[in-house]
Amino acid sequence: MIEVNLSQQQLEWCEEHTKKIVKKYGGDKTRGSGSYNHNRIDSNLIGVKSEVATVVWLRENFKNTEVSPCFVDFENSRGKPDIAINNAFLEVKGLRNNHWEKFKRCIPPHQLKQYVKKNAIVVWTTTEADSTTEKVFLKGWNYASDVDKHGEYRRTICDNIWLKEDSLMRSMESLLEELKK
Numbered sequence: 001m002i003e004v005n006l007s008q009q010q011l012e013w014c015e016e017h018t019k020k021i022v023k024k025y026g027g028d029k030t031r032g033s034g035s036y037n038h039n040r041i042d043s044n045l046i047g048v049k050s051e052v053a054t055v056v057w058l059r060e061n062f063k064n065t066e067v068s069p070c071f072v073d074f075e076n077s078r079g080k081p082d083i084a085i086n087n088a089f090l091e092v093k094g095l096r097n098n099h100w101e102k103f104k105r106c107i108p109p110h111q112l113k114q115y116v117k118k119n120a121i122v123v124w125t126t127t128e129a130d131s132t133t134e135k136v137f138l139k140g141w142n143y144a145s146d147v148d149k150h151g152e153y154r155r156t157i158c159d160n161i162w163l164k165e166d167s168l169m170r171s172m173e174s175l176l177e178e179l180k181k
Helices: 008-024 041-061 068-074 096-105 109-119 144-150 172-180
Strands: 002-005 082-086 088-096 104-105 121-127 135-143 152-155 159-163
Touching: 002 041, 002 104, 008 041, 041 082, 041 121, 041 135, 041 172, 068 082, 068 159, 088 104, 088 109, 096 121, 096 159, 104 109, 104 121, 104 144, 109 121, 109 144, 109 159, 121 172, 135 144, 135 172, 144 159
Parallel strands: 088 121
Antiparallel strands: 002 135, 082 088, 104 159, 121 135, 152 159
C-alpha cells in the first residue's frame, strides 16, 4: 500500500472540481448519474482525490513520461480512461477508509465490460470524504480481466462484480514494472 499526501492546493482543486461534477449532473438533489445513482459532493470527492493522488504517485515514479489525467475534462471523457500513461488505460476506484474491509474491490458490470475491452488497469484506493484530509491510500491494482475472471456478483449501492479474494490484488510496486513494459 502507498500513502500519498495531497497538498492544500491539490485539495482545493479537488473540492472545486467535485463541485463542477455535481453541478453538471444536477446537484445534490438528484438521484445522480452513472452506475452509482448518486451525485453528492462527499462521494465524488473520494473519487477525485483518489484520481489526483494516483497521478501524483505516477508522476513521482515516471518523471520523463507523460501521465495524462483525462478525468480533468470530465465533460469530454467518454471512452477515455481516468488516467493514461504509456498506452495504458487506468481506472481509479475509491472508497472511504472505513468501507475498505466491507466493500474492497468492486466494479459495476457494465463498467467492467468496457474496462475489459480496453484492457484497463484498475487502481484501488481509499480516503476520507472531505477536503481537509490529505491522505489517500493506493491499496493495489488489478487488470479488469482479473475481476471479470475471478469476481462474483455483489449488490452494494448498485450491482457490482467483486474481486473478493485479497490474494488476487496486485501490489502498487508491481504496477510500476507493469507500466514500464
